Amino acid sequence: MSFIGSRHRSRSTVRGAVPGTGLTRRGLLSAGGAVAVGALISACGGDSGTGSGAGSGGGAWTFTDDRGTKIDLKARPQRVVGYVGAAAALYDFGIDRQLVGVYGPTKLKDGRPDPQAGDLPVDRLEIIGNAYGEFNIEKYAALRPDLLVDNMFLQNQLFYVPAESKDKIFALAPSAGISTGAVPLPKPIERTAALAAALGADLKSAKVTAAKARFDKAVEAVRAAAKANAGLKVLAASASPDLFYASSPAKNTDLIYFKELGVDLIVPDKVGKDGYFEELSWENAAKYKADVIMLDSRTQALQPKDLGSKPSWKELPAVKAGQVIPWQPEPRFSYAGCAPILEALAASITSAKKTG
Numbered sequence: 001m002s003f004i005g006s007r008h009r010s011r012s013t014v015r016g017a018v019p020g021t022g023l024t025r026r027g028l029l030s031a032g033g034a035v036a037v038g039a040l041i042s043a044c045g046g047d048s049g050t051g052s053g054a055g056s057g058g059g060a061w062t063f064t065d066d067r068g069t070k071i072d073l074k075a076r077p078q079r080v081v082g083y084v085g086a087a088a089a090l091y092d093f094g095i096d097r098q099l100v101g102v103y104g105p106t107k108l109k110d111g112r113p114d115p116q117a118g119d120l121p122v123d124r125l126e127i128i129g130n131a132y133g134e135f136n137i138e139k140y141a142a143l144r145p146d147l148l149v150d151n152m153f154l155q156n157q158l159f160y161v162p163a164e165s166k167d168k169i170f171a172l173a174p175s176a177g178i179s180t181g182a183v184p185l186p187k188p189i190e191r192t193a194a195l196a197a198a199l200g201a202d203l204k205s206a207k208v209t210a211a212k213a214r215f216d217k218a219v220e221a222v223r224a225a226a227k228a229n230a231g232l233k234v235l236a237a238s239a240s241p242d243l244f245y246a247s248s249p250a251k252n253t254d255l256i257y258f259k260e261l262g263v264d265l266i267v268p269d270k271v272g273k274d275g276y277f278e279e280l281s282w283e284n285a286a287k288y289k290a291d292v293i294m295l296d297s298r299t300q301a302l303q304p305k306d307l308g309s310k311p312s313w314k315e316l317p318a319v320k321a322g323q324v325i326p327w328q329p330e331p332r333f334s335y336a337g338c339a340p341i342l343e344a345l346a347a348s349i350t351s352a353k354k355t356g
Contacts, residue, residue, distance in 0.1 A: 059075060063198045065175075065177045076198075077147035079143060080099050080199070081173075083159055084102045084116050085159075085330055085332060085333070088120045089334040090149065094208060101125055101139070103135055104129065105117070105130065105299060115298075118332045126142075135160070135169065146173060147174055149176050152181065178191045178192055185253050185338065188333040189333045208335070211339060212335045215336075232264055232354060234263055234290060235266045236249070236329075237327075239306075244284075244312075244313075245279060248268055248277060254328075266288045266290055284312075285313060293316065295325070298328070317355035
């Protein structure tokens with residue numbers, strides 16, 4: 001993933017987020033590494049990095065997150081607050097009423113749910129921050145949280161938790177971080193599933209198993225499309241008023257996995273210190289010759305309709321060929337969230353033509 005959008009604004013602090021977006025929050029497992037749902041369920045015990053816990057009726061609850069932090073509670077958490085992407089993924093796995101609050105891009109200016117909110121019932125959730133840097137500690141405390149859940153695009157850094165107030169936030173409830181950077185896509189999905197199972201989700205439900213089957217089918221569709229259209233050069237990127245971000249498939253979770261599946265992703269040669277993307281001035285936007293551009297579609301990034309005033313954008317071969325496709329540097333790390341992304345990628349690669 002590429003933490004571009006939210007990274008643009010906070011590049012210095014959140015850069016480890018999402019490449020091509022200036023974000024600090026995007027990433028997964030090795031190809032073919034999707035773990036069977038049944039294996040995930042059996043893994044949710046002991047201290048193996050997953051968790052265990054009795055039902056809501058009582059009993060100790062533990063979960064070891066991707067920082068290696070073991071959370072020990074007297075009972076399974078019943079009031080969970082999370083970064084919007086993490087909460088949306090948990091919801092896909094079956095966690096519903098336990099979710100009481102979210103932070104991060106949740107609602108658009110017109111009141112509709114932000115795409116990053118997925119299928120979350122946002123109108124019943126307390127929104128304690130809707131943009132980077134926003135985290136209302138008073139609202140958070142009033143929710144009486146049992147657990148805070150977040151993604152980590154940078155090692156051991158919870159996304160969208162303001163550094164200046166993190167100590168106050170962490171003092172109110174334990175937190176669980178899922179690593180979503182520098183690992184292939186299946187990994188954060190599996191870890192989110194493990195957390196959902198520990199929280200009481202039924203990973204054998206028809207909804208979850210159907211989503212997993214769809215995801216697996218989409219994986220094979222991307223693999224087949226990449227093989228059939230070998231040599232098609234693809235660039236993942238994000239646009240801001242001043243810069244064009246070329247994202248790296250060595251750091252972004254989704255891009256790592258797409259490359260493992262055979263997609264010929266361009267690797268920028270001068271990425272920033274966090275390794276997510278290379279910043280290019282608009283004059284140098286044509287540095288990498290791409291047949292297809294995957295453009296950051298998040299609300300904080302500029303879209304093709306916004307780029308008409310950039311002559312260098314209009315001259316890019318992929319733009320001239322009409323081969324610019326939406327890219328979600330911050331996918332929901334669930335099978336339901338990622339299957340449509342893989343399906344769309346497979347279709348785009350299948351229909352695209354080489355431009356040179």
